[in-house]
Amino acid sequence: MIFAGIDAGSRSIKVVLYDAATRKVVGRGIAEQGVDQARLAEALFDQTLEASGLGRSQVARTVATGYGRGSVRFAQSTVTEITCHARGVWQTSPNARTIIEIGGQDSKVIWIEPDGRVRDFAMNDRCAAGTGRFLEMVAARLGVDLCKLGEMSRASARPAVISSTCVVFAETEIIGLLASGAAVADIAAGVQKAIASRVSTMAMRAVVPPVYFTGGVALQAGMCRALQHALGAEVRVVPDPQFTGALGAALVAADQAD
Amino acid sequence: MESAVNNGCCPEHGAPGGSNCRAVGPHKVPGDSPLAWFAGMVGHCKAHALAARAAGRPIVGIMCEYAPRELIFAAGAVPVCLCGGDPDTIPSAEAHLPTNLCSLIKSTYGYLVEKANPFLEMADLVVAETTCDGKKKMFELMAEARATYVLALPHREDDPDGLRSWVEELRRFKVFLENRYGVAITPERLREAIELMNRERRLRRELAELMKMEDPPLTGRQLLDFKSIISGLPDDLDQYERALALWRPRERSGSATHDARGQSPECATARQQPVRVLLTGVPLVHGAERVIEIIEANGGLVVCQENCTGLKPILEDVRADAPDLIRALGEKYYHLSCSVRTPNRKRLALLAQLATEYRAECVIELIWHACLTYAIESFHVRRLVENELGLPYLKIETDYSPADSARIATRVAALVETVRARTAAQHKWLSGVG
Ligand code: SF4
Numbered sequence A: 001m002i003f004a005g006i007d008a009g010s011r012s013i014k015v016v017l018y019d020a021a022t023r024k025v026v027g028r029g030i031a032e033q034g035v036d037q038a039r040l041a042e043a044l045f046d047q048t049l050e051a052s053g054l055g056r057s058q059v060a061r062t063v064a065t066g067y068g069r070g071s072v073r074f075a076q077s078t079v080t081e082i083t084c085h086a087r088g089v090w091q092t093s094p095n096a097r098t099i100i101e102i103g104g105q106d107s108k109v110i111w112i113e114p115d116g117r118v119r120d121f122a123m124n125d126r127c128a129a130g131t132g133r134f135l136e137m138v139a140a141r142l143g144v145d146l147c148k149l150g151e152m153s154r155a156s157a158r159p160a161v162i163s164s165t166c167v168v169f170a171e172t173e174i175i176g177l178l179a180s181g182a183a184v185a186d187i188a189a190g191v192q193k194a195i196a197s198r199v200s201t202m203a204m205r206a207v208v209p210p211v212y213f214t215g216g217v218a219l220q221a222g223m224c225r226a227l228q229h230a231l232g233a234e235v236r237v238v239p240d241p242q243f244t245g246a247l248g249a250a251l252v253a254a255d256q257a258d
Numbered sequence B: 001m002e003s004a005v006n007n008g009c010c011p012e013h014g015a016p017g018g019s020n021c022r023a024v025g026p027h028k029v030p031g032d033s034p035l036a037w038f039a040g041m042v043g044h045c046k047a048h049a050l051a052a053r054a055a056g057r058p059i060v061g062i063m064c065e066y067a068p069r070e071l072i073f074a075a076g077a078v079p080v081c082l083c084g085g086d087p088d089t090i091p092s093a094e095a096h097l098p099t100n101l102c103s104l105i106k107s108t109y110g111y112l113v114e115k116a117n118p119f120l121e122m123a124d125l126v127v128a129e130t131t132c133d134g135k136k137k138m139f140e141l142m143a144e145a146r147a148t149y150v151l152a153l154p155h156r157e158d159d160p161d162g163l164r165s166w167v168e169e170l171r172r173f174k175v176f177l178e179n180r181y182g183v184a185i186t187p188e189r190l191r192e193a194i195e196l197m198n199r200e201r202r203l204r205r206e207l208a209e210l211m212k213m214e215d216p217p218l219t220g221r222q223l224l225d226f227k228s229i230i231s232g233l234p235d236d237l238d239q240y241e242r243a244l245a246l247w248r249p250r251e252r253s254g255s256a257t258h259d260a261r262g263q264s265p266e267c268a269t270a271r272q273q274p275v276r277v278l279l280t281g282v283p284l285v286h287g288a289e290r291v292i293e294i295i296e297a298n299g300g301l302v303v304c305q306e307n308c309t310g311l312k313p314i315l316e317d318v319r320a321d322a323p324d325l326i327r328a329l330g331e332k333y334y335h336l337s338c339s340v341r342t343p344n345r346k347r348l349a350l351l352a353q354l355a356t357e358y359r360a361e362c363v364i365e366l367i368w369h370a371c372l373t374y375a376i377e378s379f380h381v382r383r384l385v386e387n388e389l390g391l392p393y394l395k396i397e398t399d400y401s402p403a404d405s406a407r408i409a410t411r412v413a414a415l416v417e418t419v420r421a422r423t424a425a426q427h428k429w430l431s432g433v434g
């Protein structure tokens, strides 16, 4: 039986198709988010099915998650990102106790029980300074590709200090740094450090190891290392971190069908 | 930083279903329901205040539950709560007040600047208490436009000297009112006012207690509407009685008629039994009910509100048979456990008691941005809830602008999922041992 998970995030939509009989992911798709979220999610769903040689009728249940979960009309139920990320990480890394998730518009710390249930979570409030949005802004400011930004940070020996807790003010700060001749690599590393320190503030009570890192921003080279520094704990990146939410949603769909 | 994309959720309440969201509070109710009566609360109060003023009774504004309404009534005046719940008056307030100040204070003051609150326009006097610094200093600005009377509240909890000085403060206030309005506040008049307020408190308390039921007849949002910015209105008291007669469980059967909550928008869309929430923190004044609506549109049912718009100020009555009525008044109000007191152990004890009585499955604390006292005290609340009560705790810090509704909805929905998973695991464990 096939179960589908749709993660309608703020920056991209992800689909995972999961076969409960073989316990394997049988299809995956990702697309940019846009204005017409409902149509985009549906189109991606159909494409992913087709690419996997499946039809809608073979899908037993669909669960939507993510910021735009309410717009996925064809899903039978909606579940929050928090539960889905926990479920997704637990599947691939059952020893996880703390999950750091950094996505396009928010970041979260999730503490989980040994049986995979969410024990507690923290989420950034109104500010985007601890999220992927911050990285996007900086990449645009520095005139580099988002995926290059992480690599550039490696060349830094002295990450710049970026103290603003607001993306808008941080942008001003970065303009100032550039004007004073700071190296681009140091700025890139400084931004990662700033994000990591926001996340570690959010995790106020010490994280419980093992710590796993998920969400699209986990793909950024250097980000995991910055988090390790800030948290003072080893941090591992889960496999295919951008799909964890959708995978979790598909698994929740399978659990619900039980 | 919230982008304005339509995420398919209701922009106000974050409920899935977008603009079809029906979580709009308790407004669609049959015309003769007590709920419908309170939906017209502001209109009733306005009519009452106008009539009172025409009859020569002064209007006295209050902004805190420490203000002893009884003394104001006994002076022949009408106490009206002036707390502002409208985000739209905030920009005008920010012309004088800092941006980084609690929405409740700014909204109230914004009404003054815009001359938009009819009750404040009618007010002859505003009672200003020394509670939090924001309010205290705002009153100084308000004093430029209105007569204010400062009631100095001692901040130390359980302090005999503090209580004594508070009682003296109330005696001075009594004399002030007598002189200002040319009346004598006799023990008879004061007792009458105390009895009126005790009756109202008792009725509202009994209504709140309906939420102890397994299947409460109301939503927390509906219950929140059962109050008026003017206390003791005879029609209101009748409606409290009617509501109790309607929804109080029938003898022994233990269950109420479910009409009100059943017709509530949240209940109509809910697919599962709601999770019982104890709501604590700052008050949700008229117009600022967004967060309770979000909670109930996302799987929660607020069975208990331990805050100044809920149970806290109505739990204790004033002893109407006391030989010294001012002292009796002082005692009641001195016990109110607001976060401006230090330490504030009574609030923690109250939370523990209410969590048990109302069988809360989780605790949500609401804090208005820049409310320092509640924000700092949340440290103790979290520790109590998580470590001693063993319940999940969620803190929501926000203001009157709805920009973060979707995010709050996600956090509440995740809390609800966590509670349900926990309950399911407990059941499994229990059936495993059993
Ligand atoms: S929370 Fe404190 S300051 Fe606010 S109304 Fe209640 S007692 Fe007064």
Ligand code: SF4
Pocket: B102, B103, B104, B105, B131, B132, B133, B134, B135, B282, B283, B368, B370, B371, B372, B373, B374
């Ligand atoms: S919510 Fe906090 S800051 Fe605002 S008036 Fe009440 S005590 Fe003061």
